[in-house]
Amino acid sequence: MKQYLPQPVIRDLETQKKYRWQTAVTLLILFVVSAIVNIPFSKEIRRLKLKPGEIDPKLSEPIMNSIIEVGISSATLGIVFILLGVFTCRKTYLGTPNLTAIFSKTPKSKYFNKSVILSSILIGTLVAIILLGVFEIQKQIYPVVAVNNRPSGLFYILASFSGAISEEVVFRLGIMSLIVAIIQYLKEVEKPTNTMYWAGIILSSLLFGLIHIPMAGNFFEITAFTIAVTMVGNLITGITFGLIFWRWGLLNAILSHFVFDIVFHVIGTPFS
Template identity: 35%
Template structure:
């Protein structure tokens, strides 16, 4: 039961994040949602409920494995269980902010300097969007919490745990195992965006495939490093900053 409170909290925050992200989502793929044979409020309710349940299961599994490979959400654990004594620190927050800004800059430059010149449809789609800044900012809850639970706490932890079982029977995981987890999780996160990209663009060409993987994976390297070295909470902060900037002010 040592992970129950954390898993429940992350699930609740994820559900709130899914609800907060619906205005932005309706702007992006509202036409596809309208084709579902259910009222839009019902679709949103199912979307939020599924997100909360999934977050709970992923968080519980991730926290269980994390304790075996030296990973954790130490600040939440201290807040909820009064163990470990971890809390946010000035240097940690500064690093998370810097990593969030660097990740945002990398994604922005890749999109504007590399992919948009090669894919004119990107500029056309960007002009068609009229997403309010506030709607983009609200995506930070879903991105910062749920996506970090799914990608870092669960996926990355699972890869590290598997590698530790395969190559290190007794000692702690080696650094290369964490890097393998970081990179694999970032790549899988990019793959997970392909269905939405297919709906948004109508198809997935080889170049759109590369773009989807690159834009959704590059910042994940930084977030994964924060999770490894400082804890899940710092990865959440960095991810949330990136979403606020990318979806709220730079989209």
Template identity: 30%
Template sequence: MSALPPALPSQRGHLRLALLLALAAAVATLLLQPYLMVLLAHTHARIRLPLWQLVGIQVLQTTVLCLVLGWLGLIMGARYRLDAPWLRAWVEQRPNPSLHGRWLLAIVLGAISAVIVVALDYAHAESAMTHHIGGRGLDLAWRGALASFYGGTAEEIMCRLFLVNLFVWLAARLHRGQANRTIYIAAIVLAALLFGAGHLPALVASGGHFTVFTVTRVIGLNALVGFFFGTIYWKFGLEHAMVAHFSADIVLHVIAPLLLN
């Protein structure tokens, strides 16, 4: 479980850390744009706004959303040791947490989760994880490499820092303010399922076939990696989940296109 100092973080500390996370999400949203230009090419063609305005709106929306959700998540999770301990230590200028980092483990587990997904999905012509975007090989790889930063920041802020913390906080309130192992696991599973469902709009926008099978596959495969990220978050902190998510996306959006296209 993520280690925090005995005293609960201050409200100012929550806000400063949320601002840092929101800034990282804003940069990641900018880096995501080359990937979206291919993934949502048909959708962008129907929008009359200039590209710079569209990108500006997306960056602003993501920044505000991650700021608010990140701040709320930090508040809800502080009591239950669901936090970003290394980033918090840096923001608040205090010693690093006593918990030993497991960065290599996070990288390996993230990559393994992605390999499992690729293996499960390989037999199908339309990839649930890449939503059948156009382009091949190196073109997909460099776009996917940039897009990987978005998954490792914005998606982890929204799906782990906010959703997992929200579910733990709600369940704990019904359990005399205490969170046990069952509550943590249930929160991780629920957040993972919502994380999977969150990929459905991209499937529709990219022109993928919207059937019971494809919907189940998109939700199920994304929920699988989401469960890995959630468990890593619970055990080691948000930073480790971010590293694991980035590692998984590199496999899914860089290595897999190079090897399979």
């Protein structure tokens, strides 16, 4: 399989160190913007969960209040995970080589390779199609009744943009990098081994699955079966994005994640 995929992106560790503050600030801006973009989706979820006669004060809250609240909380969260990823990259050989290249004088073609971008898009699309097919089979064998309607495709486009950025920053750049760095420190090695990277990918993907269980509860009753389906599905996608992050950098993981969400949630509509 490896011979059919583009080579890993080169990590210039000194360049990443030199431009780490520019990279961190850029990522923080993207992180906060992605959280604000998700406000309509979050409000639509709350609206769809209302029972007849119920009133949710959050839905009538002035939009500026929501923006300020979300902006402050996301900035606080983003700072933690972005700094984790940016400042551990010299040890973990991960980081954001694509984004760093924008600020450096390095030829951009080394980091924005067409074959890498296309591969990221195709992998995200393929995984989404496979999981949609599995969902269709599961519906026939063991149907699960939805407890709430799902937001329309427009809301999911916003959520796809938001989730791709925020989740990749938190789970890949932040948590995965931290796990690799901790294992590397405990093993006292200069450079992480493939086993260490795989440990980071799998452990961060398990956390990725856990964080999606409450989201599944917006649509289905939380049972052992829905928890298992949520965990397995997000473990598969988490591993996919983790591999792309390891091989081709954060921006390509974000791109693949966004494409996956569009195909899976907007085109495929698994919760319809």
